[in-house]
Amino acid sequence: MSQVHVTTKINGDSTEYLCDADETLLDVLRDRLQMTGSKEGCGTGDCGACTIILDGRPVCSCLVLGAEAEGRSVETIEGMANGEELHPLQRHFLNGAALQCGICTPGILVAAKALLAQNANPSETEIRYWLAGNLCRCTGYDKIIRAVQSAAAEMRGETHAA
Amino acid sequence: MPLDRDPADRTYKVVGHRHNRPDGIDKVTGRAKFGADLAAPGLLHGRILRSPHAHARIKSIDTSKALALEGVKAIVTAADFPDHPQVLEDGELTNIRYNVMAREKALYDGHAVAAVAASNPRIAAKALKLIEVDYEVLPHVVDVELAMKDDAPILHDHIRTEGMEDAPDCPTNVAERIELGYGDVEAGFAEADVVIERQFRTGAAHQGYIEPHACLANISGDGSGDLWCCTQGQFMVRDVCAQLNGMDVSKLRVTPSEIGGGFGGKTTVFIEPVAVALSRKAGKPVKIVMNRGEVFRATGPTASSAIWVKMGCKRDGTITAAQAELKYQGGAFPGSPVSMGAMTAFACYQPKTLKAIGWDVVTNRPKQAAYRAPGAPMAAFAVESIVEELAHTIGMDPVDFRLKNAATSGSKSAYGPTYSDIGLVETLEAVKAHPNYAIKLGPNQGRGVASGFWFNFGGQTAVTLNLNIDGTVALSVGTPDIGGSRASMCAMAAEELGIPYHHVQTIIADTGSLGFNDVTDGSRVTFASGLATIEAARNAAKVLCERAAKIWGIPADAVTWENGCAVPAGPNAGEFPPMTIKELAKKAGETGGPIAGHFEVSADGAGPSFATHLVDAEVDRETGRITILRYLIVQDAGKAVSPAYVEGQMQGGAVQGIGWALNEEYIYNDKGVMENPGFLDYRVPVASDLPMIDTQIVEVPNPGHPYGVRGVGETSIVPPLGAVANAVAAAVGARPEELPMSPPRLLKLMKEQAQPLAAE
The missing domain is CATH 3.90.1170.50 (Aldehyde oxidase/xanthine dehydrogenase, a/b hammerhead)
Structure with missing residues (x-):
């Protein structure tokens, strides 16, 4: 079976790859591009551990084919920090103990970033429903919600950096 | 390794403060390798x-x-x-x-x-x-009680029931019978003013780790x-x-x-x-x-169960008799956690008489694996339901009823040994004093309380601590970090050596680099690897003192370790300025070679942990949906080395328990095939299902650890099943006997028994 040639933009960098026609974007990222920050928890779009941002929208990369990324823009957890400088969400997750095992963390951070891009001041309920597609089994979500709230406040300029 | 000294006198420079975990940056940037x-x-x-x-x-x-x-x-x-x-x-x-x-x-x-x-x-x-x-x-069988019948399909021809003298010599699915207790329960029931018994069932829940x-x-x-x-x-x-x-x-x-999560699995x-x-x-x-x-x-979910509990008490609240029969199926092989269910069932209380019988049963389901306090949550669900009902029946506040019967420091546990210092009473008193206990509830809302116990474990542990050339420390432990334990190890090593937290780097060593360690289980890591870390650090400090003594030309016992420096032990030792860990590290090659400390132990004295949970729930009578309005956890941590991660353990365990109580179960069709093997149909709690989870850490020092640490990971999943069931019972006026309380089950319960319970 001949492979598909794809040209796309990942975290701002132009990238080319070959993939099988039935290969998911998640598998391409992890197995072909060695970007293993996106995780597979279910492969069926139920857990959100593979969340990436595709053309500005958060999606489960396990439900997107590698071939579908052609000509589009992909943002992953690997592109979230600016060099050594963490994104406020990353910093508040770290300082607020909002992660335990850390397997859901990349997907939740990416999903939360997409939320704050369209709603700078979400309520607790809005955060809970936005993140309802991202399962975390360790934390009970309490510290995750609080970290998103405090990062959002900092990004709005209401508090100093944590 | 006993408690160092009166903890009230002790001030910690590193332990008990909030620090970022050493694995944190890699986990928020996607670099961590799973x-x-x-x-x-x-x-x-x-x-x-x-x-x-x-x-x-x-x-x-x-x-x-x-x-x-x-x-x-x-x-x-x-x-x-x-x-x-x-x-x-x-x-x-x-x-x-x-x-x-x-x-x-x-x-x-x-x-x-x-x-x-x-x-x-x-x-x-x-x-x-x-x-x-x-x-x-x-032919197959997946139900625990059907599997116990004489005509059930047999999984293994070689299994005979252990623990029964008169067991017939023919194949059975009942692998073991266990019994424990003391006193004459019939006399205990005769002495009681109120006796309540019920039959409960719980579904098989999966640990649900995301990885x-x-x-x-x-x-x-x-x-x-x-x-x-x-x-x-x-x-x-x-x-x-x-x-x-x-x-x-x-x-x-x-x-x-x-x-990426384990929880025993x-x-x-x-x-x-x-x-x-x-x-x-x-x-x-x-x-x-x-x-x-x-x-x-x-893989290995937990056991499903059928549990019968009967308890009696006097009008003053004294529990005179407690009896249970627990049937756990652990899947296709012997080894369900029924003995732990029987031992933990009444461990929060001091009933005057007690009898618990457990049956370990095999069925055509996956071999069960440990799940956070294995065997305890379902037993606690049954017992805490009856405890709540007894309290209501005699018109006593449910927290006061528990206080009246609570296990205390020095009391004999229901399963045998005598408790050392424990904190159940402190958790109950904290719940009673908490503002949540006084909030007025609205229609279709109910409040539930439940307490829980877990043994905690020590186990085989080996730790090695090496001093680097710049005075920083490389610590190797052999217990995988499932909840932030590396941060706690860094803190304990830094505390002992008198150096900053970030001067210690902890890794989880491979099997070629360190002595044998038991698995991370039994809430043992912060206790046992922590204890071994402290002792390894003390051994390293001893070597550091010997090196300083050598440099100063005085006897080794004339040097002590204080605040990250070797100092002369007293005025007779001589006048030398303190020598820092950094100076000693630099001179290691000239004074005897690499400086290290290690420690190997089968750790005893883990010290059990108790918790009390308080939950308010609201029931939608039309759809059967249950909403958790507020949730409070109070738990004894002995000494919280990393308070934020202790809170995280408490919150995570409680939410797993809420999932088990409300939604999670293995559903089999008539062919014995699992019908919901995915996160869409096996529904774990999501963010929008929950409120914030309030926590309060109680610290009753564990006398078996130098800093008073006791494990916290597992106790937190023991009370929620009973606490949520008690809240729902109060809201609908009917007592849930089967978990999970999924909407169809709750609608059925309300239809059949929708009236205020006699005393609730």
């Missing part, structure tokens, strides 16, 4: 063929067509795990071998029957379809090799995989990856021995990653 994140040159991908039947004789397996497929490099079946003597000598090892690859019969839907290694995962999946297995489908099992095996031509995997115990994986594959234990080195092996066998056969590295369906169908 089980499935490793690759290797020439890597093959393994997939496992699983039985579609709940119970079937395997008449033959034909792999020839699959082997002929281009890209397929190796196939293994049970024939590749022959009868090595060390396996046959060990009953549990024999069961694990059967569980990782079915022989003669497939015992549950999802039981492994063959495995393929191919050049990519898609070819491996195609190859599975080409393997021809001839099954003879047999599926994953491993990468690389076995060389000389029979030695490496295994990378996500596990709660690399030494356990090494020992089991080596023995099942007939290797010397020394030939296999296991490196634990970051672990990664304290055994499933795919790891198979990857080793495939790699050896193919002569190439082989990676196996389970999908979510495999995780549900073929």
Whole structure:
């Protein structure tokens, strides 16, 4: 079976790859591009551990084919920090103990970033429903919600950096 | 290793303060390497063929067509795990071998029957379809009480009921009967003013870790090799995989990856021995990653149960008798946690008489694995339901009723031993004083309380601490970090050595680099690896003092360690300025070589942890939906080394318990096939299901640890099932006897019993 040639933009960098026609974007990222920050928890779009941002929208990369990324823009957890400088969400997750095992963390951070891009001041309920597609089994979500709230406040300029 | 001194006098510089975890940056940037994140040159991908039947004789397996497929490099079946003597000598090892690859019969839907290694995962999946297995489908049983009947389908011809003198000598699914207790319960019930009994049932819940099992095996031509995997115990994986594959234990080195959740479910092996066998056969590295369906169908959920509880009390609240019969099915092999259920059931209280009987039963379900306080939550659900009902019946506040009967420091536990210092009373008093206890409830709302207990464990532990040339410290522990334990180890080593937290770096060592450690279980890590870390640091400090003594030319016992420096012990020792750890590290080569401390122990004195939970719930009478309005956890941590991570353990355990109480269960069809093997239909709590989870840490120092630490990871899942059930009972005026309280069950309960209970 001949492979598909794809040209796309990942975290701002132009990238080319070959993939099988039935290969998911998640598998391409992890197995072909060695970007293993996106995780597979279910492969069926139920857990959100593979969340990436595709053309500005958060999606489960396990439900997107590698071939579908052609000509589009992909943002992953690997592109979230600016060099050594963490994104406020990353910093508040770290300082607020909002992660335990850390397997859901990349997907939740990416999903939360997409939320704050369209709603700078979400309520607790809005955060809970936005993140309802991202399962975390360790934390009970309490510290995750609080970290998103405090990062959002900092990004709005209401508090100093944590 | 006893408590150092009166903890009230002790001030900590590092321990008990909030620090960022050493693995944190990697986990928020995607750099952390989990089980499935490793690759290797020439890597093959393994997939496992699983039985579609709940119970079937395997008449033959034909792999020839699959082997002929281009890209397929190796196939293994049970024939590749022959009868090595060390396996046959060990009953549990024999069961694990059967569980990782079915022989003669497939015992549950999802039981492994063959495995393929191919050049990519898609070819491996195609190859599975080409393997021809001839099954003879047999009658099956998945229900614990049906499996106990005389005419039930039998899983194993060799099982006879242990623990029964008059057990008939014929095959049975009842693997063991246990009994414990004291006093005459009939006399206790006769003395009671109120006696209540009920029959309860709980579903099988899965640990639900988000990371599926994953491993990468690389076995060389000389029979030695490496295994990378996500596990709660690399030494356990090494020992089991080596023995099942007939290797010397020394030939296999296991490196634990970051672990994406375990909760007990990664304290055994499933795919790891198979990857080793495939790699050896193919002569190439082989990676196996389970999908979510495999995780549900073929790893180890907890037991489902049927529990009968009867308790009696006097009008003043004194519990005069407590009796329980617990039936747990642990899947296709003996080993359900029923004995722990029986031991923990009444451990919060001091009933005057007690009798508990437990039955360990096998069924055509996956072999159960540990799940956070294994066996305890379902027993506590049953007991706490009756306790709440007794309190209401005699018109006593439910917290006061528990206080009246609470286990206390120095009291004899319901399961035998005498408690050391424990904090149950403190948790109850804190709940009573908390503002949540006084909030007025609205219509269709109810409030529930429940307490819980877990033993905690110590176990075999080895730790090594090495001093680096710049005075920083490299600490190696052998217990995988599932909740932030590396941060706590850094804190304890820094506290002992008098150096900053960030001067210690803790790693989880591979099996070739450190002595044996038991798996991360029993809430043991902060206690046992912590204790060993403290002792290793003290040993290193002793060496540091000897080196300073050598430099100063005074006796070693004339030097002590204070605030990160060697100092003369007293005025007679001589006048020398303090010598810092950095100076001593730099001079190590001239004063005797590398400076290290290590410690090996079978740790005792873990010290049990108690908790009390308070929950307000609201019921939608039309849909049967239950909403958790507010939730409070109060738990004794002994000494919270990392308070934020202690809170995290409490919150996470409580929410797992809420899921078990409300939604989570294995659902089987009439063929014994699991119908909900995915996160869409096996519904774990999501963010929008929950409120904030309030926490309050109580610190009653554990006399068995120098800082008073006791484990906190497991106790938090024990009370929620009962607490939520009690809240729902109060809201609807009918008592839930079956978990989960899914909407259909709650609607049925309200329809049948929708009236205020006599006394509630």
